[in-house]
Amino acid sequence: MTDSGGDMSIPASIAAAWGLTDRPSKGPKPGLSLQRVVQAGIAVADAEGLGAVSMARVAKELGTATMSLYRYVAAKDELLLLMVDAAYGPPPTDVITDWRKGLSNWAWAELKAFRRHPWGVRVPISGPPITPNELAWFERGLALLRGTPLTATEKPSVILLVSGYVRNVATVEADLREAFEAANLSPDDALNGYNRLVLSLTTPEAFPEVHAVVNAGTFDAADNPDDEFTFGLERILDGLDALITSRTTHG
Amino acid sequence: MTDSGGDMSIPASIAAAWGLTDRPSKGPKPGLSLQRVVQAGIAVADAEGLGAVSMARVAKELGTATMSLYRYVAAKDELLLLMVDAAYGPPPTDVITDWRKGLSNWAWAELKAFRRHPWGVRVPISGPPITPNELAWFERGLALLRGTPLTATEKPSVILLVSGYVRNVATVEADLREAFEAANLSPDDALNGYNRLVLSLTTPEAFPEVHAVVNAGTFDAADNPDDEFTFGLERILDGLDALITSRTTHG
DNA sequence: CAGTAACGCGTACGTCATACGCAATAATAC
DNA sequence: GTATTATTGCGTATGACGTACGCGTTACTG
Numbered sequence: 001m002t003d004s005g006g007d008m009s010i011p012a013s014i015a016a017a018w019g020l021t022d023r024p025s026k027g028p029k030p031g032l033s034l035q036r037v038v039q040a041g042i043a044v045a046d047a048e049g050l051g052a053v054s055m056a057r058v059a060k061e062l063g064t065a066t067m068s069l070y071r072y073v074a075a076k077d078e079l080l081l082l083m084v085d086a087a088y089g090p091p092p093t094d095v096i097t098d099w100r101k102g103l104s105n106w107a108w109a110e111l112k113a114f115r116r117h118p119w120g121v122r123v124p125i126s127g128p129p130i131t132p133n134e135l136a137w138f139e140r141g142l143a144l145l146r147g148t149p150l151t152a153t154e155k156p157s158v159i160l161l162v163s164g165y166v167r168n169v170a171t172v173e174a175d176l177r178e179a180f181e182a183a184n185l186s187p188d189d190a191l192n193g194y195n196r197l198v199l200s201l202t203t204p205e206a207f208p209e210v211h212a213v214v215n216a217g218t219f220d221a222a223d224n225p226d227d228e229f230t231f232g233l234e235r236i237l238d239g240l241d242a243l244i245t246s247r248t249t250h251g
Numbered sequence: 252m253t254d255s256g257g258d259m260s261i262p263a264s265i266a267a268a269w270g271l272t273d274r275p276s277k278g279p280k281p282g283l284s285l286q287r288v289v290q291a292g293i294a295v296a297d298a299e300g301l302g303a304v305s306m307a308r309v310a311k312e313l314g315t316a317t318m319s320l321y322r323y324v325a326a327k328d329e330l331l332l333l334m335v336d337a338a339y340g341p342p343p344t345d346v347i348t349d350w351r352k353g354l355s356n357w358a359w360a361e362l363k364a365f366r367r368h369p370w371g372v373r374v375p376i377s378g379p380p381i382t383p384n385e386l387a388w389f390e391r392g393l394a395l396l397r398g399t400p401l402t403a404t405e406k407p408s409v410i411l412l413v414s415g416y417v418r419n420v421a422t423v424e425a426d427l428r429e430a431f432e433a434a435n436l437s438p439d440d441a442l443n444g445y446n447r448l449v450l451s452l453t454t455p456e457a458f459p460e461v462h463a464v465v466n467a468g469t470f471d472a473a474d475n476p477d478d479e480f481t482f483g484l485e486r487i488l489d490g491l492d493a494l495i496t497s498r499t500t501h502g
Numbered sequence: 503c504a505g506t507a508a509c510g511c512g513t514a515c516g517t518c519a520t521a522c523g524c525a526a527t528a529a530t531a532c
Numbered sequence: 533g534t535a536t537t538a539t540t541g542c543g544t545a546t547g548a549c550g551t552a553c554g555c556g557t558t559a560c561t562g
Contacts, residue, residue, distance in 0.1 A: 009448075010448065010452075018452055020452075024508060024509095024560090025507090025508095025560060025561075026508060026509095026559065026561070027506085027557095027558065027559060028510080028558040028560095029558085029559080030510095031509080054548080054549060054550085055549080055550065055551080056548085056549075056550095065512075066549095066550090066551090067510080067512075067513095067551080067552095068509085068510050068511060070551075070552095071508080071510075071511095075551080076549095076550065076551090124373060125422055126426070127426050127430050128426065128427075128430075128445055130449070135449070135452070135461060136458075139457075139458045139459075139460050139461050142460035142461065142464060146460070152463065152464050152467035153467075153469050155464060156464055156470075157479060157482045157483055158486075160420075160423065161486060164415065164416060164420075165415060165416070167419070168411065168412075168415030168418070169411075171376055172411065175377070175378050176379075179378050194379055197260075197381065198386070201269055201271075201381065202386060207390045208394075209393035209397070209406075210386060210390050212393075213403050213407055216403035218404050218407060219407075228408060231408045232408055232411070232412040234490075235409075235412060235490035235493075235494065236486065236487060236490055237490070238489070238490035238494065239485075239487055239488070239489035239491075240486055242486075242490070242492075242493060243486060243489065275529095275538070275539060276528090276529060276530075276538085277527090277528065277529045277530070277538040278527065278529075278540055279528060279539065279541080280527085280528080280540080281541095282541070283541095305517080305518060306518075306519065306520080307518075307519090315542085316542045316543075317542085318520080318541080318543075318544095319540085319541050319542060321519095321520075322539085322540065322542095326519085326520080327518095327519065
């Protein structure tokens with residue numbers, strides 16, 4: 001009863017990221033800029049992890065007082081959202097007509113963005129894409145599906161499917177990295193520790209498949225980290241291919 | 252140089268969840284139990300969201316002092332991990348020989364668990380599965396692939412692929428729900444607000460595909476929320492089917 | 503030149519996780 | 533039966549953190 005009017009309007013900082021704010025004609029010139037604040041946040045996150053990103057820490061990075069940041073960002077959540085947007089950067093613009101090659105290229109580019117900024121996967125998703133780069137990636141993904149017989153309902157589902165997969169793999173990679181950095185082990189030792197841990201917690205009777213997988217040495221080495229990603233991606237693309245070709249042949 | 256010995260041993264509370272702790276013979280009888288603490292945490296999260304889960308709030312739920320919880324859990328992170336584990340519950344135990352039906356059933360069960368406890372997707376993933384239910388789900392998933400020609404390396408990849416997808420869809424569903432609860436709108440109005448927002452931020456020239464999708468009314472209604480899930484799941488299963496049948500026919 | 507809007511930022515407050523220590527308790531060792 | 537000791541509940545205190553508020557300053561507008 002208090003505030004029945006649902007808003008759904010965007011924060012000023014997001015509008016600024018879209019370049020929709022005309023700079024005010026009055027008052028002192030800003031000493032900072034939204035971009036510089038976001039870049040400082042990224043610098044801190046890259047160097048010290050997302051946990052180190054506090055308003056105070058970001059301000060220190062810029063040599064300003066903590067509260068000055070709030071002239072550019074209304075809340076920390078907004079800063080994080082814009083940091084992720086900047087971490088994505090612009091999507092690949094290669095002109096690719098083959099949807100499969102295009103989507104694969106797109107997915108790899110997204111994975112590389114997350115590898116460059118592993119903290120990206122730790123920022124909780126706050127809603128559907130509204131920042132410039134997020135929407136640009138979405139647009140590019142949809143464009144790659146242009147030649148396919150997929151419906152307007154299906155195309156976004158495909159993008160969700162692929163980008164969600166990228167995010168998952170990136171998350172697992174980040175988990176592994178954080179685990180062995182925290183315990184300062186080598187990646188191999190971390191995997192090995194996990195193997196021994198699982199074997200000690202479970203019995204072969206109750207967890208036969210898990211034991212079989214662990215004993216097969218599946219988790220022994222982080223062989224080529226790309227192989228894991230490739231496997232799932234190819235399955236997804238195969239599944240899409242099946243649908244697309246079935247539509248194409250039954251015209 | 253300080254602490255070169257990497258540990259990789261588990262927290263006491265996790266061991267307790269596995270039933271590996273012999274209760275101490277000395278001292279007063281515990282007034283609480285790990286299970287009760289975890290259940291209280293779940294009750295708070297279900298009723299008021301994950302954001303409301305503070306140690307103080309959980310303690311209040313139990314009628315105890317905040318610090319008493321630390322006799323059962325060494326840190327809040329552990330509590331959250333165990334809350335998620337309990338939210339999963341045991342995996343479906345249906346005996347299904349057809350891998351595709353089995354995996355589908357498994358995926359749907361996981362989605363339902365997340366729908367029951369939507370905050371589950373908001374708990375950041377801290378590492379590979381080590382809690383009882385998490386590992387039980389993993390085991391079940393692997394068991395469903397027993398009859399397939401997939402290798403010991405591929406099977407976990409498949410599980411990661413499917414459960415990651417479930418998690419993504421559950422996250423998107425949670426996003427939507429939180430968005431319209433926050434703005435107290437109906438789901439339709441929330442979707443509509445997003446549509447108008449996107450159209451106002453982007454131009455049809457720069458974002459033609461996005462405009463086409465929005466104008467097609469794709470995001471107008473949350474029709475049957477299950478349809479979205481089904482679409483992606485079937486694509487994944489199709490992709491797996493392609494691999495499995497190719498292996499089967501080429502013996 | 504007065505008015506005004508936007509700036510940088512110091513202060514203060516509320517929330518939260520959690521380290522520490524103490525008194526009470528209950529089993530064990532003598 | 534008494535002393536010992538491990539373990540419990542929990543009060544207190546600390547330090548981090550996000551951010552509301554307001555003040556003095558700046559630079560453009562009327």
